[in-house]
Amino acid sequence: MSETTGLLKEPWQYFERQREAGTFGIWVFLASEVLFFGALMLTYTVCRIENVQAFAAAGRETNIWYGTINTAILLTSSLTMAMASQAAAANEGLRRLILWCLAATAALGLAFLVVKGFEYREDIEKHLVPGTHFGLKQPTEQLFFGLYWIVTGVHAVHLTIGIVMVVRLTLLGYLNKFQLDENPEIQVTGLYWHLVDIIWIFLYPLIYLPGRSS
Amino acid sequence: MNTHNTHSRTIAWKLWRRNGLIWAALMLLLTLTLVFAYVPMGLVTPAAGIVIAFVKAGLVILLFMELAKARPLIRLAAMAGVVFLAVLFALTLADVLSRLAGR
Amino acid sequence: MTDALLAGELPFPSRPDYLRDGTTLTSWLTTTDHKRIAILFAVTITAFFFMGGAAITAVRLELFTPNGGLLSSDTYNKLFSFHGIIMVWFFLLPSIPNTMGNFLLPLMIGAPDLAFPRLNLFSWYLTVAAGAVTVYALVAGGVDTGWTFYTPYSTMFSNSHVLAAAAGVFMVGFSSIATGVNFIATIHILRAPGMTWFRLPLFVWAIYATSIIMVLATPVLAISLLLVIAERWLGLPIFDPARGGDPILFQHLFWFYSHPAVYIMVLPAMGVVSEIIPCFARRRIFGYDFMVYAMIAIAGIGFFVWGHHMFVSGQSAYANLIFSFLSFIIGVPSAIKVFNWTASLYRGQISFNSPMLYALGFVGLFTTGGLSGLFLASIPVDVHVTDTYFVVAHFHYIMVGGSVSAFFGGLHFWWPKVTGKMYPESWAKFAAILMYSGFNMTFLPQFFAGYLGMPRRYHTYPPEYQIYNVMSSSGAAVLAVAYLLPLGYFAWSLFYGERAGNNPWGATGLEWTTTSPPPPQNFDRQPRVDRGPYDYHAAGQSAGLDPPEPQNAREVR
Numbered sequence: 001m002s003e004t005t006g007l008l009k010e011p012w013q014y015f016e017r018q019r020e021a022g023t024f025g026i027w028v029f030l031a032s033e034v035l036f037f038g039a040l041m042l043t044y045t046v047c048r049i050e051n052v053q054a055f056a057a058a059g060r061e062t063n064i065w066y067g068t069i070n071t072a073i074l075l076t077s078s079l080t081m082a083m084a085s086q087a088a089a090a091n092e093g094l095r096r097l098i099l100w101c102l103a104a105t106a107a108l109g110l111a112f113l114v115v116k117g118f119e120y121r122e123d124i125e126k127h128l129v130p131g132t133h134f135g136l137k138q139p140t141e142q143l144f145f146g147l148y149w150i151v152t153g154v155h156a157v158h159l160t161i162g163i164v165m166v167v168r169l170t171l172l173g174y175l176n177k178f179q180l181d182e183n184p185e186i187q188v189t190g191l192y193w194h195l196v197d198i199i200w201i202f203l204y205p206l207i208y209l210p211g212r213s214s
Numbered sequence: 215m216n217t218h219n220t221h222s223r224t225i226a227w228k229l230w231r232r233n234g235l236i237w238a239a240l241m242l243l244l245t246l247t248l249v250f251a252y253v254p255m256g257l258v259t260p261a262a263g264i265v266i267a268f269v270k271a272g273l274v275i276l277l278f279m280e281l282a283k284a285r286p287l288i289r290l291a292a293m294a295g296v297v298f299l300a301v302l303f304a305l306t307l308a309d310v311l312s313r314l315a316g317r
Numbered sequence: 318m319t320d321a322l323l324a325g326e327l328p329f330p331s332r333p334d335y336l337r338d339g340t341t342l343t344s345w346l347t348t349t350d351h352k353r354i355a356i357l358f359a360v361t362i363t364a365f366f367f368m369g370g371a372a373i374t375a376v377r378l379e380l381f382t383p384n385g386g387l388l389s390s391d392t393y394n395k396l397f398s399f400h401g402i403i404m405v406w407f408f409l410l411p412s413i414p415n416t417m418g419n420f421l422l423p424l425m426i427g428a429p430d431l432a433f434p435r436l437n438l439f440s441w442y443l444t445v446a447a448g449a450v451t452v453y454a455l456v457a458g459g460v461d462t463g464w465t466f467y468t469p470y471s472t473m474f475s476n477s478h479v480l481a482a483a484a485g486v487f488m489v490g491f492s493s494i495a496t497g498v499n500f501i502a503t504i505h506i507l508r509a510p511g512m513t514w515f516r517l518p519l520f521v522w523a524i525y526a527t528s529i530i531m532v533l534a535t536p537v538l539a540i541s542l543l544l545v546i547a548e549r550w551l552g553l554p555i556f557d558p559a560r561g562g563d564p565i566l567f568q569h570l571f572w573f574y575s576h577p578a579v580y581i582m583v584l585p586a587m588g589v590v591s592e593i594i595p596c597f598a599r600r601r602i603f604g605y606d607f608m609v610y611a612m613i614a615i616a617g618i619g620f621f622v623w624g625h626h627m628f629v630s631g632q633s634a635y636a637n638l639i640f641s642f643l644s645f646i647i648g649v650p651s652a653i654k655v656f657n658w659t660a661s662l663y664r665g666q667i668s669f670n671s672p673m674l675y676a677l678g679f680v681g682l683f684t685t686g687g688l689s690g691l692f693l694a695s696i697p698v699d700v701h702v703t704d705t706y707f708v709v710a711h712f713h714y715i716m717v718g719g720s721v722s723a724f725f726g727g728l729h730f731w732w733p734k735v736t737g738k739m740y741p742e743s744w745a746k747f748a749a750i751l752m753y754s755g756f757n758m759t760f761l762p763q764f765f766a767g768y769l770g771m772p773r774r775y776h777t778y779p780p781e782y783q784i785y786n787v788m789s790s791s792g793a794a795v796l797a798v799a800y801l802l803p804l805g806y807f808a809w810s811l812f813y814g815e816r817a818g819n820n821p822w823g824a825t826g827l828e829w830t831t832t833s834p835p836p837p838q839n840f841d842r843q844p845r846v847d848r849g850p851y852d853y854h855a856a857g858q859s860a861g862l863d864p865p866e867p868q869n870a871r872e873v874r
Contacts, residue, residue, distance in 0.1 A: 010349065010429075010430065010434060011428065011429040011430035011431070011432075011434065020506055021432045021502050021506045024501075024506065025433060025498055025499075025501075028497075028501050031532060032494050032497075032498070032532045032535070032536045035533055035536040036536035036537070036540060038537075039536065039537040039540035039573075042569075043540070043544065043566060043570070046563055047561065047562065047563070050563055054561055130552060130554055139559060140560055140561035142554050142560045142561075143554050143555070143562055146553035146554045146555055147555065149551070150544065150547050150555075154543070
């Protein structure tokens, strides 16, 4: 028990209680994120129901390779994050494993953003930005891309926040500023990271797969 | 010291194996969803994409996020988000779909 | 000596209370003490209250005569929009939860602080920053969409500062979510030994239900505003019909939050009233369990009724039917609470101290407002009175007659605990009665004006409505005085008020067992709870005659 007192914060007297509160608190926050992104999904759903053809046509213009590679990257980052989180909870002194997995998670997150950057550049070159210079014929196809930019943008913001959190953990752990074993912050960050992954899991079929079968 | 090392190495290997299997399943599902998207099955095509997404999300939430092992209070918090999202979808779509049907 | 100390027979060494523990500005601005943060919030929301009040003063002056002439129609639109935005998001929503909730929640459950003290401070800073952005929107020229930001006007046609206003509200939403997470975790995990769920004061249950709504509903508001910002700023079509968008979708997203939001405004008020009435009737609350179930039901069902704001917006008849039915249902738990408050008075030993005047005022005004809501839930009536002053009167009865009355009631009830001083009771009684009269004079005529057809948000009107508007504007002047009076006598009490003891009202509840003001860590000894709430009289008696023996903090752990 004494190894964990360095992590004890106000107003807690018992570390176990603090850990419980941290885990519970992040799950409650994740519930709010479910409604946040869920509202975006609803917007997409309503717009798609009301414009089926346009969404199929517009969906075909997305780059399925960038999308699929990014999904694979993010799923792998969930693997490394889960490893880091579970290794920390195991309390077995797996310091190098935890640090490497945290670093890998951040690196994979960055890789996602880099691929996204290339994708955005290509989208701009193809004039897939709604407005007067929109590249596709039907005006209603702009709606799909309006949603595309907003949804991927909001997701990227969340991912960036996640990357910052993971990098912070990696640095603090590497520099021995806090212990890694049983560190509740790693678990909390992990849960947030997995949510960002889950959001993308749902975005993938909505953005990249419409219209492929025709 | 040696036994400690071997012990922690065993734990690490167990973690890799468990999580690696889940990752492999996720990759397989990703491939499936990509393939299905190109098969013309009418309304089933987009539905398949969504269903597979739910399965992938389920794996992440139950196994990576360990919701399956979490205490009931945590599961209640997770459920609350999903339930109220379902309400948002259901009642909004009740309006949208009945308006479309009326057109 | 140590034994005597532990047995509670020797006085503790003197220690500063939370107000005197650190007197620099920095100690206040970097505090993580929930009590200090509550005061920071109180100062902030008071400033916003008077800003919103100033805006509506101008509006009511304009409405004194049918063809006004004081304000251009453009300015008029911006003033009522600012009034709505500031009052809803920067006064009412944070009022009871962030001031009284913050201050009292840990005290009522016997905890030393909230679960995440630094997150609490962050909530306050976010509110201040968001308020600054919103006030900037006003100063830069205002926003004229109404507090509801309806599309496509807000996204495509308005020439006002929609972006700044929407951004300010977006930010304050996250403050709300953070507070909600904090409160939920605190109530689950930091209750003192013996404080089981069904021994919690009803105020705590009210805060709990409110926090659930804050966490689950606010994100959808955030998205609705984000989409408006994206469409307006980046030209991305979402609600533009010419490019396939659905403007009614905005209303679904907006009202999915904004209807539960009114329960965020009313549930804490109900909690406050449930604390005051038992104390001044010297009786246990009638039907504690059903009071709890009713609050949970209000919070839950509140998520299913948002479409009643959209009956005439183009929503399908099928959806209209569902929402109308559910809106009738939600009246039931509120009615149960009103019956139970009334029953709590029966055979009580009632005294009419100022907090009790506000609480009783709440019950009457909330009931009136709530009944008018049933009229609105009926679609044929709603078609007639929607967007008229009938609706304006309805929501002001609940939000102002209800929530603001309860806020003032709570302010008076807990003032001695927060500041250690008593306010002058006769002034307080006078202000309470003045507020009640001024309120009715302002808003009762609006029911009639609305029913007879006067539209809302219009800066001129046909002369036959003038009588109602004159009554309303005059009432507003009385109300303004009634709101300014407490500012005066509370400030006076800080310097010249009588020192308050630990429990000046003889109330039950853990907050009354500690000193007034409390120490920084809330309790000198860890409290242990061994009885239910509202223990005002023995079983078999109908009411307590003497102040009860308050639960004393027991032995050190």
